[in-house]
Amino acid sequence: xxxxxxxxxxxxxxxxxxxxxxxxxxxxxxxxxxxxxxxxxxxxxxxxxxxxxxxxxxxxxxxxxxxxxxxxxxxxxxxxxxxxxxxxxxxxxxxxxxxxxxxxxxxxxxxxxxxxxxxxxxxxxxxxxxxxxxxxxxxxxxxxxxxxxxxxxxxxxxxxxxxxxxxxxxxxxxxxxxxxxxxxxxxxxxxxxxxxxxxxxxxxxxxxxxxxxxxxxxxxxxxxxxxxxxxxxxxxxxxxxxxxxxxxxxxxxxxxxxxxxxxxxxxxxxxxxxxxxxxxxxxxxxxxxxxxxxxxxxxxxxxxxxxxxxxxxxxxxxxxxxxxxxxxxxxxxxxxxxxxxxxxxxxxxxxxxxxxxxxxxxxxxxxxxxxxxxxxxxxxxxxxxxxxxxxxxxxxxxxxxxxxxxxxxxxxxxxxxxxxxxxxxxxxxxxxxxxxxxxxxxxxxxxxxxxxxxxxxxxxxxxxxxxxxxxxxxxxxxxxxxxxxxxxxxxxxxxxxxxxxxxxxxxxxxxxxxxxxxxxxxxxxxxxxxxxxxxxxxxxxxxxxxxxxxxxxxxxxxxxxxxxxxxxxxxxxxx
Amino acid sequence: xxxxxxxxxxxxxxxxxxxxxxxxxxxxxxxxxxxxxxxxxxxxxxxxxxxxxxxxxxxxxxxxxxxxxxxxxxxxxxxxxxxxxxxxxxxxxxxxxxxxxxxxxxxxxxxxxxxxxxxxxxxxxxxxxxxxxxxxxxxxxxxxxxxxxxxxxxxxxxxxxxxxxxxxxxxxxxxxxxxxxxxxxxxxxxxxxxxxxxxxxxxxxxxxxxxxxxxxxxxxxxxxxxxxxxxxxxxxxxxxxxxxxxxxxxxxxxxxxxxxxxxxxxxxxxxxxxxxxxxxxxxxxxxxxxxxxxxxxxxxxxxxxxxxxxxxxxxxxxxxxxxxxxxxxxxxxxxxxxxxxxxxxxxxxxx
Numbered sequence: 001x002x003x004x005x006x007x008x009x010x011x012x013x014x015x016x017x018x019x020x021x022x023x024x025x026x027x028x029x030x031x032x033x034x035x036x037x038x039x040x041x042x043x044x045x046x047x048x049x050x051x052x053x054x055x056x057x058x059x060x061x062x063x064x065x066x067x068x069x070x071x072x073x074x075x076x077x078x079x080x081x082x083x084x085x086x087x088x089x090x091x092x093x094x095x096x097x098x099x100x101x102x103x104x105x106x107x108x109x110x111x112x113x114x115x116x117x118x119x120x121x122x123x124x125x126x127x128x129x130x131x132x133x134x135x136x137x138x139x140x141x142x143x144x145x146x147x148x149x150x151x152x153x154x155x156x157x158x159x160x161x162x163x164x165x166x167x168x169x170x171x172x173x174x175x176x177x178x179x180x181x182x183x184x185x186x187x188x189x190x191x192x193x194x195x196x197x198x199x200x201x202x203x204x205x206x207x208x209x210x211x212x213x214x215x216x217x218x219x220x221x222x223x224x225x226x227x228x229x230x231x232x233x234x235x236x237x238x239x240x241x242x243x244x245x246x247x248x249x250x251x252x253x254x255x256x257x258x259x260x261x262x263x264x265x266x267x268x269x270x271x272x273x274x275x276x277x278x279x280x281x282x283x284x285x286x287x288x289x290x291x292x293x294x295x296x297x298x299x300x301x302x303x304x305x306x307x308x309x310x311x312x313x314x315x316x317x318x319x320x321x322x323x324x325x326x327x328x329x330x331x332x333x334x335x336x337x338x339x340x341x342x343x344x345x346x347x348x349x350x351x352x353x354x355x356x357x358x359x360x361x362x363x364x365x366x367x368x369x370x371x372x373x374x375x376x377x378x379x380x381x382x383x384x385x386x387x388x389x390x391x392x393x394x395x396x397x398x399x400x401x402x403x404x405x406x407x408x409x410x411x412x413x414x415x416x417x418x419x420x421x422x423x424x425x426x427x428x429x430x431x432x433x434x435x436x437x438x439x440x441x442x443x444x445x446x447x448x449x450x451x452x453x454x455x456x457x458x459x460x461x462x463x464x465x466x467x468x469x470x471x472x473x474x475x476x477x478x479x480x481x482x483x484x485x486x487x488x489x490x491x492x493x494x495x496x497x498x499x500x501x502x503x504x505x506x507x508x509x510x511x512x513x514x515x516x517x518x519x520x521x522x523x524x525x526x527x528x529x530x531x532x533x534x535x536x537x538x539x540x541x542x543x544x545x546x547x548x549x550x551x552x553x554x555x556x557x558x559x560x561x562x563x564x565x566x567x568x569x570x571x572x573x574x575x
Numbered sequence: 576x577x578x579x580x581x582x583x584x585x586x587x588x589x590x591x592x593x594x595x596x597x598x599x600x601x602x603x604x605x606x607x608x609x610x611x612x613x614x615x616x617x618x619x620x621x622x623x624x625x626x627x628x629x630x631x632x633x634x635x636x637x638x639x640x641x642x643x644x645x646x647x648x649x650x651x652x653x654x655x656x657x658x659x660x661x662x663x664x665x666x667x668x669x670x671x672x673x674x675x676x677x678x679x680x681x682x683x684x685x686x687x688x689x690x691x692x693x694x695x696x697x698x699x700x701x702x703x704x705x706x707x708x709x710x711x712x713x714x715x716x717x718x719x720x721x722x723x724x725x726x727x728x729x730x731x732x733x734x735x736x737x738x739x740x741x742x743x744x745x746x747x748x749x750x751x752x753x754x755x756x757x758x759x760x761x762x763x764x765x766x767x768x769x770x771x772x773x774x775x776x777x778x779x780x781x782x783x784x785x786x787x788x789x790x791x792x793x794x795x796x797x798x799x800x801x802x803x804x805x806x807x808x809x810x811x812x813x814x815x816x817x818x819x820x821x822x823x824x825x826x827x828x829x830x831x832x833x834x835x836x837x838x839x840x841x842x843x844x845x846x847x848x849x850x851x852x853x854x855x856x857x858x859x860x861x862x863x864x865x866x867x868x869x870x871x872x873x874x875x876x877x878x879x880x881x882x883x884x885x886x887x888x889x890x891x892x893x894x895x896x897x898x899x900x901x902x903x904x905x906x907x908x909x910x911x912x913x914x915x916x917x918x919x920x921x922x923x924x925x926x
Contacts, residue, residue: 045859052755281600400897473664473666475664475666476624476666476668476669478627478653478660478666479626479660479666479667479668479727480668480679480729481626481652481653481654482625482626482627482653482654482656482658482659482660482737483598483654483659483680483683483727484654484657484680484683484684484731485654485679485680485683486654486656489683493679494668498668498669498670523912
C-alpha cells in the first residue's frame with residue numbers, strides 16, 4: 001500500500017487533566033439531574049415538618065401537620081377511597097387488557113391494524129378531558145343519558161359513585177395493561193398455543209390455560225402499575241367525585257386550601273409525603289417485577305413465527321367485547337366533548353341542530369389567556385419537548401456503556417420522580433421558585449412549566465432514550481475507539497447519528513404526553529404560564545362548561561396531530 | 576523486532592478467570608493466529624490487546640510503548656493504542672459511506688483534507704473498493720463489507736492489525752477465496768497481524784505461527800507444520816486435524832516408541848512425553864495417515880468395513896474393531912467384510 005511509507009499517525013494518550021476534563025460534562029449532567037429531582041422533593045419533605053408555610057416567620061419544626069391530617073376523618077376516607085378505586089380499576093383493567101392483548105396478538109380478529117392505535121387512545125387523551133367527556137356524555141343530562149331516557153325512560157347508570165369511578169378508571173387504563181401483555185405475547189412463540197389447539201383446546205381455553213399463564217409476570221407487573229396509577233388519580237376523581245363529594249388522596253390535597261381558607265402548605269406537604277410513602281414502594285416493586293418479566297421473556301426467547309388462531313364462533317364475542325370497550329372508553333367521552341363543543345346548551349328537549357353554535361370557540365379565541373394557553377401548549381410540546389428530549393439524551397449518554405456506581409445512582413435517580421404524582425411535583429416546583437429568590441423571575445415564564453414537565457416524565461423519557469441507545473451495537477462504538485476516537489467523539493460521530501430516528505420518535509411521544517399533561521401545571525398556573533391542561537382544571541372549578549368543552553376539543557386535536565405524525569413516521573407507540 | 580509483546584496476562588470477569596497468564600510476541604511482518612475452542616479466551620486476549628477489556632495483571636507492549644502494565648497502573652485507552660481492529664461483524668458504521676468509514680480514523684488524527692483523500696483512495700484501490708466509495712455499508716455484499724472493514728483498519732498504518740474471526744461471516748465458498756486473498760494482502764503489505772480463529776484449517780493456511788489456547792492458557796505454539804505434525808499434547812493433536820483415537824494400555828516403552836494394547840489389537844507408536852508404561856494410553860493418528868493395505872504386516876489391524884462415504888475427490892471408509900471405530904481415506908470403494916489397515920509407527924502418537 002502506498003501509505004505504508006508515510007509516517008505513522010498516532011493519537012496521543014489523554015493526560016491526567018484532559019481525562020478529568022473529559023469527565024466534566026458527565027459529572028455536570030448527573031449533578032444537574034440530581035438537583036432537579038431532589039430540590040423539589042426535599043422541599044416537600046422540609047415543608048411537611050414545619051408548623052406553617054415555609055415563608056411564614058412563625059413556623060417551627062414539628063409534626064403538627066401530620067397530627068392534623070391524621071386527626072381528620074376526611075383524610076382517612078380519602079385514603080380508603082383511593083385504595084378502593086385503585087383496587088377496583090386493577091380488577092377491571094387487568095383481565096380486560098389481557099384478553100384484548102390475546103385477541104389482537106394471536107387471533108384472526110378482523111381489522112387489527114387500524115384498531116391497534118385506537119386501543120391506545122385513552123392513554124394519550126388527558127384524563128381530565130376524558131372525565132369531562134363522561135360528564136357531558138353520560139352525566140345526568142349528558143347526550144347519551146338524554147337519548148337513553150328517551151329510549152328506555154330512565155338512565156340505567158350512575159356516574160358519580162365510587163364504583164362508577166372505579167369502572168371508568170379501569171376501562172380507561174386498559175391500554176396500560178394491553179401494552180405490556182401484548183409485548184409479552186409477542187415475545188412468546190405461538191407453537192405452544194398450536195400444541196394446545198392440536199390436543200383439542202378451543203381458542204378460549206388456549207388463552208386461559210396456555211397463553212395467559214405464560215405471560216403472568218407481565219400481567220403481575222401491569223397490575224401493580226395500574227394500582228399505582230390508581231393511587232395517583234387526580235383528574236378523574238376531581239371531575240367525577242365532585243358532585244357527590246367523594247375525595248381521594250390527591251383531591252383531598254387539592255381541596256385543603258378551600259377547606260381552611262388559608263395557605264396550608266405544611267398540610268399539603270404532609271399529604272404529599274403520605275402519597276409518596278405509598279407510591280415509592282410500588283415503583284420499586286414495579287422495577288423488580290419488570291426485570292422478572294423480562295427474564296421470563298428471554299428464557300422463552302426465540303419468538304417463533306406467529307400464526308393466527310382462528311376465532312371461529314368466538315369471533316362475535318370478541319368483536320362484541322372489543323366494540324363495547326371501544327364504545328365506552330373512547331367513543332362516549334370523545335363524542336361527548338365533540339358534541340358539547342358545538343352546542344350552547346344541552347338538556348331534555350334540546351335539538352342538536354337548534355343548539356349548534358361556534359360561540360364556544362369564539363369565547364376561547366376572544367380571551368387572551370386562553371389563546372396564550374393554546375400557544376403555550378403547542379410551544380411546550382414542540383420546543384419544550386425537543387429541549388426535554390435533549391436533556392434525557394444527555395442523561396442517557398452519561399450512563400451509556402458505563403457500568404459504574406454513577407450509572408446505578410442515575411438509574412435510581414430517574415426512578416424517583418416516577419413515584420411523585422405530577423400534581424405534587426408541580427406544587428414542589430412552585431415552592432422551589434418561591435423559596436430560591438434567584439429562580440423567582442423564571443416563575444412567570446413557560447420555563448417553569450417545562451422544567452416541571454421534564455422532571456415528571458423523566459422515567460418515561462429515559463426509557464425511550466435508553467431503548468434507542470441499547471439498539472446501537474457495542475461493536476460500532478468499539479470500532480470507533482480502536483480507530484482512535486475518544487468517548488466524546490464517539491458520542492458525537494457515531495452514537496448520536498445512529499439514534500437520531502429514535503430521538504425524533506421520542507420527541508413525538510413526548511409532544512403527545514406534554515399536550516396531554518394537566519396535573520403538573522395546576523399549581524404552576526400563573527399569568528404567562530397558562531397551558532390547556534392546567535387551564536381546564538381551573539376553568540372546571542369555575543364551572544365554565546362551554547369554554548372547557550371547546551378547549552378540550554382543541555387539546556384532543558393537538559394530541560391527535562401528534563398521533564398522526566407518529567403513525568405516519570412509523571414511530572412505535574409503545575416499547 | 577517485536578511489534579507486540581504480551582507478558583503474563585491475567586484477566587477475569589468477576590470471579591471467573593478467562594486468561595491465566597498468557598504470553599506472546601508478534602514480530603514485524605508476521606501473522607500469528609490465536610486458535611482455540613470457544614471459551615478458551617482467544618477473543619478476550621485480542622480485545623485486551625486492543626484495550627477493550629481490562630486485564631488485572633501482566634503487561635502489553637505495542638511497538639516499544641507499554642500500553643498496559645498491571646503492576647504500575649498503566650492502561651492506555653483503546654483510542655490511544657493506534658491499532659487496527661477488524662471485527663467479526665465488521666461493525667461498519669451504517670450512517671457513513673464507505674469513504675467516510677475509512678476516512679474517519681485519519682480525520683481523528685487531524686490529517687489535512689487533501690492527504691486524507693489521497694490515503695483513503697489509495698487504501699480503497701489496494702482493496703479493489705474504489706468504485707464503491709460512495710456506497711453505504713448495507714449496499715455491499717459480505718465480502719465487500721469485509722474489505723471495507725480491513726481498509727478502515729489499515730488506512731492509518733497501525734503497527735499491528737487485529738483480526739477477530741475475519742472470515743467467519745462469509746459463506747463457505749467465499750471463505751476459501753477470501754483466505755487466500757487475505758494471506759496474499761498481508762504478505763504484500765508486510766502487515767503484522769494477530770488473528771483470532773476457531774477454524775484450524777484457516778489458522779494453518781493463514782499464519783506464520785499459531786498459538787493454541789485452552790482454558791485461558793497457551794497449550795502449544797509453533798509454526799503450522801509443527802502444530803500439525805508434532806503436537807505435544809493430546810489436546811493439540813485432537814484439535815489440529817481429523818483423527819482416529821484408540822484407547823488402551825501402554826504395555827511397553829523403548830527408544831521413544833510405545834506399545835499400545837487394546838482389546839484384540841496391539842500397535843507400536845511414537846511415545847509422547849506424557850506416555851508412561853503400565854498406564855492407560857491414547858493413540859492418535861490423522862485420518863489421512865492410515866492406509867488400506869492389501870494384507871497383514873507390521874503394525875497392521877484387521878477391521879470390518881461398516882460403511883463408506885463418497886466425498887467427491889475420495890472415499891471415506893468407516894471400520895469397526897471391537898468397540899473402536901476407525902476412519903480412513905481411500906481412492907476407490909471397498910467391498911464389505913474384513914480389511915487390513917496399516918498404521919505407520921511414526922504416525923501414531925501415543926499419549
